[in-house]
Amino acid sequence: MLISVESPRTVRLALLPPLALYVHIPWCVRKCPYCDFNSHEQKGPLEEKRYLEALMRDLEQLLPQVWGRRLSSVFIGGGTPSLFSPESIDALLSGIRARLTLEPGAEVTLEANPGTVEAARFRGFREAGVNRISVGVQSFDDRMLAALGRIHSAAEARAAVDAALQAVGNVNLDLMYGLPGQDISMVVSDLKEALRCGAPHVSAYQLTIEPNTVFFSKPPPLPEHDLCADMQAVVESMLLENGFEHYETSAFARPGRRCRHNLNYWEFGDYLGIGAGAHGKISFPDRVTRHERAKQPAEYLKGGATVENREIPVGELPFEFMLNALRLVEGFPATLFEERTGLSLFILKKELERAESDGLLERDWQRIRPSARGRLFLNELLEQFLPTR
Numbered sequence: 001m002l003i004s005v006e007s008p009r010t011v012r013l014a015l016l017p018p019l020a021l022y023v024h025i026p027w028c029v030r031k032c033p034y035c036d037f038n039s040h041e042q043k044g045p046l047e048e049k050r051y052l053e054a055l056m057r058d059l060e061q062l063l064p065q066v067w068g069r070r071l072s073s074v075f076i077g078g079g080t081p082s083l084f085s086p087e088s089i090d091a092l093l094s095g096i097r098a099r100l101t102l103e104p105g106a107e108v109t110l111e112a113n114p115g116t117v118e119a120a121r122f123r124g125f126r127e128a129g130v131n132r133i134s135v136g137v138q139s140f141d142d143r144m145l146a147a148l149g150r151i152h153s154a155a156e157a158r159a160a161v162d163a164a165l166q167a168v169g170n171v172n173l174d175l176m177y178g179l180p181g182q183d184i185s186m187v188v189s190d191l192k193e194a195l196r197c198g199a200p201h202v203s204a205y206q207l208t209i210e211p212n213t214v215f216f217s218k219p220p221p222l223p224e225h226d227l228c229a230d231m232q233a234v235v236e237s238m239l240l241e242n243g244f245e246h247y248e249t250s251a252f253a254r255p256g257r258r259c260r261h262n263l264n265y266w267e268f269g270d271y272l273g274i275g276a277g278a279h280g281k282i283s284f285p286d287r288v289t290r291h292e293r294a295k296q297p298a299e300y301l302k303g304g305a306t307v308e309n310r311e312i313p314v315g316e317l318p319f320e321f322m323l324n325a326l327r328l329v330e331g332f333p334a335t336l337f338e339e340r341t342g343l344s345l346f347i348l349k350k351e352l353e354r355a356e357s358d359g360l361l362e363r364d365w366q367r368i369r370p371s372a373r374g375r376l377f378l379n380e381l382l383e384q385f386l387p388t389r
């Protein structure tokens, strides 16, 4: 066994997990009415240079906690990182490389929104070191895009995906379903268009109404629950029939094209989070910690980076692990729990047995995975692992 539990309050990790880096760029052209991310409407010129300086200060603060460790992936998310110029992305990636070593072939993703990019910009991102682009398409139907308050048209979405494919080949396309006024045939059309584009990765999310959004105060009429479930089934079956693997609740990839950065989250790996509102997780031989940054860009720019730095209580580690790993359709190797939490899987004996007898979980000697029913009722499955106080 790799890890020993000395007492319920102490853990010992024999191996540290892979380390990734998330960089948050918090601005967008306009705030979408359904969005609860830490994104802020861009007012006036973007302070790219100042923000890059703040990011580097932020990264430097974290370095003593990860001396000697290499980065397996970088993800530049937002907000709309494609609002930043290729020169700024180049400066950002150079700054990261000057401070941390990237593993050979590390995945470097940048999120882009149609309407903010053209082919030359994508080529510039590639030259800066970006080798994967995630395009926020959401729909190829102009009526749906208008209902979502997106700034782009279907034609711009197609052009952005084509340009991203030409620039880097490794492209994710974000789609949403369960949209106001949407029916099954419209979901099928979106999927056909996604398949025609040739992107090797699709992330498909159901629209949900979140607090602190415009849609929360003025909810649009959404398709009924059963219709949304049918839409989800159509998404899964069409992508599977066309050679995609369904590997996480919302993620589908052609073989060899899974997102390594996101897999690291779901496998409870470590990640540094820099930028406004970013958060991260760092493991040490005897503890696992989380850090979080100030949400407001103005505060972040002033240098008020850290708002939280805390050790995850040992009693919360099992739930935190399951919250991530049970999103994986194929589940996780039984040994991974001990590797990542420093706790014996034996402490979850009762919970695992109960989830199994409720038909929410399947396991053999090697793997633990959510059942088809467990994937459908993921919250019910996760509740089994909530910490008891």
Ligand code: SF4
Binding pocket: 027, 028, 030, 031, 032, 035, 036, 037, 039, 078, 079, 080, 113, 136
């Ligand atoms: S573009 Fe994305 S991050 Fe920006 S407001 Fe819209 S949904 Fe949120």
